[in-house]
Amino acid sequence: MARRSWTHRTRAQSRGAVSILMVVLLATIGMAALVSIDVGHVFYRQRQLQSVADMAALAAAQQLRRADTNAVMTERALAAAQASGTQNGFSGAAREDCGTSPGGEDGMTVCAGVWDPNDATAAAGGRHFRGGYDPTRMSPNAVRVVVSQTVPILVGLPGGEGRRLRAEAIGNASPPVAAFSVGSGLLNFESSRSALALLLGNTISLSASDWQGLVNTTVTLDQLRLKAGVGTVDELLNAGLSLSQFYALVLGAANKESLLNAMLGGMPAIIDARALAAGLNVGRVLDLGVLAPAMSSAADVGLNVAELLMLAAQVANRGAAVDLAGAVPLLPGSQLALRIVEPPRMAVGPVRRSTTDPMGWETTARTSQVDLGIKLQLGAEAEGESELLNLPLRVELATARTALTGLRCSAARADRRATLNTVTTAAKVCLASEDLAQCAESDVVLVNALILKVIASPKQQTVSGTSMTSTLAPGEQTSTTSPGQLAALVEALARNLDVKVRVNLILTTLNLDLKLGGIVSALSSVIFSVLGPTLDGLLAALGIQLSNADLWVHDVDCDNTRLVY
Known part of the structure; x- marks a missing residue:
């Protein structure tokens, strides 16, 4: 009897132990399921917050x-971030915060700053x-947004009211840019070749x-930067170069290295020395009209190769007198020299917009x-001879x-x-001093x-400046150049000269005040009918006009906004 009672109690105790284990197991499974739901909810909210x-x-x-x-752009960025957050279901307020560890409390922090991968x-x-x-x-080219939000725990476990989530993103955007030049006469091959030959001395x-x-x-x-082997656009812009190095850089980046010797063969060494002295780079x-490091926004806009070569040649000759007598048909004893004051x-x-320009x-x-x-001379072939003009x-x-x-x-x-919008200054022609310098x-x-x-x-004669507005597509050029402007300006000066005539007779000297400008004008007209077209072509190739301008839009780049972090 005692044996049966003991066996019954053992079986009952075993059944009770199994029940307790089952309860614990079910509770554990239930708790794990609830925790999994919470973890899944947190991950879902984190992804939502990142979005x-x-x-x-x-x-x-x-x-x-x-x-x-910068202030206006930052204000606009803050308002746009707030509006975007509201539209995507985020109710927290946006504020400006450029601290190193933003997002310490619920809400959205916005910082307009500089993103530079280098x-x-x-x-x-x-x-x-x-x-x-x-x-x-510098100007801001990126915005950092940090969003913080406390997510409630679905199952109320002791130890906290919720979990604080944080998401960060950096958006990069720069304004669209254009590359353009004014005064380009590069389409005329003969004039351009003559102008380069004069500037390069070969x-x-x-x-x-x-x-x-x-x-x-x-x-x-960017192609020039890679060819130069430098890390940033800023380094490229400031790297000192001789003219030979500049031409090698540009032609190499354009895959036109084979033309280097055709352009620079026989160039005097003094040209490279002038370029280094002028600080060529x-x-x-x-004129890069964007501030660093938003220079990267201009890194992909196209720059015309012929224009770069012509501009560099003029920079290398800044301040030097370029003798044009060999390129323009002149009368014996005449002089013609060009000096580039500012390239x-x-x-x-x-x-x-600019408040300083x-x-x-x-x-x-x-x-x-x-x-x-x-200096135009007629009838002075040998030193000491009398000059007719x-x-x-x-x-x-x-x-x-x-x-x-x-x-x-x-x-x-x-x-x-x-x-x-193009504005030209007034051109002026005057009777010159003996050295033609003033x-x-x-x-x-x-x-x-x-x-x-x-x-x-x-005496002096002026041509007033002009103003015009043009809208051009990439690669388009517009011209308002009129031929023979220099000849017309000189003729107008000669026509209005106040002339004194002194006749040395045997016993006396006659002094006469006459209006002989018409005669001088007629003579200069004959001379400039030969000289004018060639000189105008050379000046046009150098980008120089008397009162008008040629415009050339090389490229327009509209970079897209992107996430960089």
Whole structure:
């Protein structure tokens, strides 16, 4: 009897132990299921929060494409991030915070700053983002958005009310940019070849098809950077180069190395020395109207190869007198020299207002500032002979400046447009001093024959500047050049001369004040009918016009906004 009672209790105890284990097991499984639901919910909310951050960063970065002051762009970016967050179901408030560890409390922090993949000091975590920068040197090209939110725990476990989630995104965008130049006369092969030969001091052995290939070819700043072997666009712009090195860089980046010897063969060493002394670099021929490191936004815009070569040759000859007598048919004893006071610059940049530039716009191109000295002589083949005519002239050629005032972007390159405003200064021609370096301040002897001397008072003639607005597609060119302007200007000066005639007789001297400008004008007209067309062509190839300008839009780049972190 005792044995049966003991067996019954053992079985009952076993059944009770199994029940307890089953309860514990079921509770564990239930708890694991609930924890899994919570973990899944947290991961889902994290992905949702990351999506909010991504969309807000892209929306905010798009505001940087509208070039404006840094303060205005930051304000727009903050408003765009807030609107994007609300649209995507995030109710937290957005605030500006460029701290190193933002997102400590629920909400959205927005920071407009600088993203530069080549900035090693800001490479922590792969961000390459810097919230602090010098606004006088740089403009923001990226927006960092950090979104923080506390997610409630679905199963109320002891130890906390919820889990704080954090998502971060960096959107990069730069305004669309255009590359353009003013005063391009590169389409005329003969004039362009003659102009380059004068500037380089050698014989250019290019064919017309070779030159046309250069005119039709573009290179980007990024291609030039890779060819130069430097890390950043800024390093490329500031790397000092001789003219030979500059030509090798540009032609190499354009896969035109075979033309290097045809252009530079026989060039005097002094040209390279002048280029180094003038501080030739890529930055000297480009007015990059975007601030670093948003220079990267201009890295993919096309730059015309022929234009770069012509501009560099003019930079190398800055301040030097270029003798044009061999290129322009002149009378014996006559002189013709050109001096580049300030070389031209191509422009690459966005549409941006300026409070300091006279035109009111940040991105501007300009032609050369050039002085031209002309001394026309007739009847003075040998030293000491009397001169039938001596007409010393100094021409201050007009400069033109063109500002980028508008851009229209499109997916198709052919549908993009750049709006340019061009203003030219007044051109001036005057009777020159003996060395042709400045306008004469005293009477000038025009004729010094045996018994006859003709003297003219100082005189000058001007052509007023012009202004025009043009809208061009990439690769398009417009011209408002009228031929023979220099000849017309000189004739107008000669026609209005106040002339004194002194006749030396045997016993006396006769002094007569006469209006003989018509005679001088007729003589200069005959001379310039031969000299004018060739000289005008040379000046056009150098990008120089008297009162008008040629415009050329090389490329328009509309970069897309993207996430970089």
